[in-house]
Amino acid sequence: MPETTEQLILEKAKEVFMQKGFAGARMQEIADAAGINKAMLHYYFRNKEKLFKVIIEEVVQTLAPKLGAALHGDDPVTEKLEKVIRLYIAMIKENPYMPMFLMHELSQNRAEFISVMKRRVAGFPDFPAFFMQVIQEQQAGKIKPINPIHLMMNIMGMVVFPFIAKPVVVNLLDLPGAQFDAMMQDRADIVVGFMKNALRVEKRE
Amino acid sequence: MPETTEQLILEKAKEVFMQKGFAGARMQEIADAAGINKAMLHYYFRNKEKLFKVIIEEVVQTLAPKLGAALHGDDPVTEKLEKVIRLYIAMIKENPYMPMFLMHELSQNRAEFISVMKRRVAGFPDFPAFFMQVIQEQQAGKIKPINPIHLMMNIMGMVVFPFIAKPVVVNLLDLPGAQFDAMMQDRADIVVGFMKNALRVEKRE
DNA sequence: TCTTGCGTTAACCATTTGGTTAAACCATTC
DNA sequence: GAATGGTTTAACCAAATGGTTAACGCAAGA
Numbered sequence: 026m027p028e029t030t031e032q033l034i035l036e037k038a039k040e041v042f043m044q045k046g047f048a049g050a051r052m053q054e055i056a057d058a059a060g061i062n063k064a065m066l067h068y069y070f071r072n073k074e075k076l077f078k079v080i081i082e083e084v085v086q087t088l089a090p091k092l093g094a095a096l097h098g099d100d101p102v103t104e105k106l107e108k109v110i111r112l113y114i115a116m117i118k119e120n121p122y123m124p125m126f127l128m129h130e131l132s133q134n135r136a137e138f139i140s141v142m143k144r145r146v147a148g149f150p151d152f153p154a155f156f157m158q159v160i161q162e163q164q165a166g167k168i169k170p171i172n173p174i175h176l177m178m179n180i181m182g183m184v185v186f187p188f189i190a191k192p193v194v195v196n197l198l199d200l201p202g203a204q205f206d207a208m209m210q211d212r213a214d215i216v217v218g219f220m221k222n223a224l225r226v227e228k229r230e
Numbered sequence: 231m232p233e234t235t236e237q238l239i240l241e242k243a244k245e246v247f248m249q250k251g252f253a254g255a256r257m258q259e260i261a262d263a264a265g266i267n268k269a270m271l272h273y274y275f276r277n278k279e280k281l282f283k284v285i286i287e288e289v290v291q292t293l294a295p296k297l298g299a300a301l302h303g304d305d306p307v308t309e310k311l312e313k314v315i316r317l318y319i320a321m322i323k324e325n326p327y328m329p330m331f332l333m334h335e336l337s338q339n340r341a342e343f344i345s346v347m348k349r350r351v352a353g354f355p356d357f358p359a360f361f362m363q364v365i366q367e368q369q370a371g372k373i374k375p376i377n378p379i380h381l382m383m384n385i386m387g388m389v390v391f392p393f394i395a396k397p398v399v400v401n402l403l404d405l406p407g408a409q410f411d412a413m414m415q416d417r418a419d420i421v422v423g424f425m426k427n428a429l430r431v432e433k434r435e
Numbered sequence: 436t437c438t439t440g441c442g443t444t445a446a447c448c449a450t451t452t453g454g455t456t457a458a459a460c461c462a463t464t465c
Numbered sequence: 466g467a468a469t470g471g472t473t474t475a476a477c478c479a480a481a482t483g484g485t486t487a488a489c490g491c492a493a494g495a
Contacts, residue, residue: 030472030473045253045338046251046253046254046334047254048250048251048253048254049251049252049253049254049338051451051452051453052452052453052454053451053452053453061473061474062473062474062475063452063453063454064454064455064456064473064474064475065472065473065474066453066454067453067454067455068472068473071454072453072454073452073453073454122337125333125334125337127398128330128394128395128397128398129251129330129334131395131397131398131401132327132330132394132396132397133250133254134397139397139401142398142401142402143401152402152403169427171420171423171424172413172416172420174399174403174405174413175413175416175417175420175424178388178391178392178395178399179388179420179421179424181391181395182387182388182389182390182391182392182395183383183384183387183388184387185387185391185395186383186386186387186390186391187383187387189333189337189394190333190336190383190386190387190390192336192337192339192344193332193333193336193347194379194383196336196344196347196348197347197357198357198379200379208377208379208380211377211380212380215376215377215380215384216384218376219376219380219384219428220428222374222427222428222429222430223424223425223427223428224427225427225432227430227432227433228432228433235442235443256481256482256483257482257483257484258481258482258483266443266444267443267444267445268483268484269443269444269445269484269485269486270442270443270444271483271484272483272484272485273442273443276484277483277484278483278484436495437494437495438493438494438495439492439493439494439495440491440492440493441490441491441492441493442489442490442491442492443488443489443490443491444487444488444489444490445486445487445488445489446485446486446487446488447484447485447486447487448483448484448485448486449482449483449484449485450481450482450483450484451480451481451482451483452479452480452481452482453478453479453480453481454477454478454479454480455476455477455478455479456475456476456477456478457474457475457476457477458473458474458475458476459472459473459474459475460471460472460473460474461470461471461472461473462469462470462471462472463468463469463470463471464467464468464469464470465466465467465468465469
């Protein structure tokens with residue numbers, strides 16, 4: 026099944042943009058990676074920004090529905106969060122640069138970026154509904170009280186951090202990269218356990 | 231007290247590098263910010279990489295001792311972690327770009343960076359000792375069992391994430407920036423609470 | 436006052452880099 | 466097989482960007 030040139034470019038551009046960021050990425054490098062002439066990039070995508078925007082679109086379109094699916098439905102909060110954790114950790118394992126990429130580019134306030142994000146894609150998570158559920162379970166005494174947004178940030182922080190901070194951790198702790206990766210095998214279980222403990226209400230005595 | 235040109239350059243270079251990253255920063259922009267000629271940058275720091283390296287050095291030298299101080303001493307683990315959380319959140323509030331900057335540049339595997347990190351500065355935290363303490367408290371039944379490295383990553387993730395992800399969160403949740411900042415006031419308390427709950431062992435009945 | 440040398444500037448240079456153009460290639464169609 | 470039109474290439478261009486140079490200013494010392 027022969028890949029079209031356009032697909033090939035997108036694929037390679039994604040790799041380069043994700044690893045180097047917009048400012049660090051070079052059109053020439055993308056062309057080389059795709060084994061084509063630099064002019065092709067412009068033929069298919071006009072310019073660097075347009076190409077970048079397409080990648081962004083793709084990334085957002087991949088991430089949002091995953092979150093949407095996990096938070097949707099009737100499961101209790103802790104189960105939904107467990108889904109989020111496992112889903113995202115699995116995905117980041119295959120795409121380690123994605124979180125860093127997203128955050129770094131977003132922090133540059135690229136207008137294109139924001140607009141893509143704002144235009145909610147199909148399957149976009151229904152945050153208000155989920156936050157409501159969190160509050161209800163708290164009032165019912167099923168989980169510890171905590172602001173749902175903070176809770177969400179706690180989860181995402183624990184999920185995302187190890188991947189963007191791998192170089193820091195490895196260097197700070199003098200840990201071989203392979204050993205770090207091995208540790209990451211358990212990561213999902215550990216975060217899930219930590220989260221459940223943190224939300225667990227003590228039994229009344 | 232008149233600031234020397236060198237200090238002025240460092241100050242402005244730090245701002246620009248931290249916000250734009252190495253690849254995104256422009257020597258001209260730094261010069262403009264400092265209100266001087268571009269040649270001055272090269273006069274004092276020879277080239278972009280050298281200037282960058284000095285900034286890196288400064289950042290690492292600021293961060294490591296803070297962690298070292300918090301982890302040092304005889305306090306119980308949860309208190310030490312509480313210190314870490316409060317110290318870092320306070321510092322990041324004054325320097326919101328620092329975490330993003332550090333991680334993004336680290337992820338590029340800049341050799342200079344790694345070398346600076348490896349050369350342990352004064353006050354560098356004694357991780358092995360702290361990890362040992364964590365394990366001892368776990369065996370004594372004072373805190374829930376968890377791999378100390380995972381624990382540390384959980385903490386740092388929760389501390390750092392909101393700052394690097396502010397644009398993502400704000401856009402995803404349609405939250406006014408000011409409201410987000412207001413929420414950040416409580417951040418330290420919430421992370422401390424979350425951490426303590428997660429580590430708390432249930433009372434035996 | 437003349438000299439010395441650090442600090443500073445404007446102008447300039449070379450390379451990188453995003454982007455363009457005109458011609459060539461090649462499969463499909465008439 | 467000539468014409469058509471999408472695809473690809475090599476060569477080129479202009480702007481951006483990191484870096485250099487030569488001259489100037491000016492305070493401190495001789």
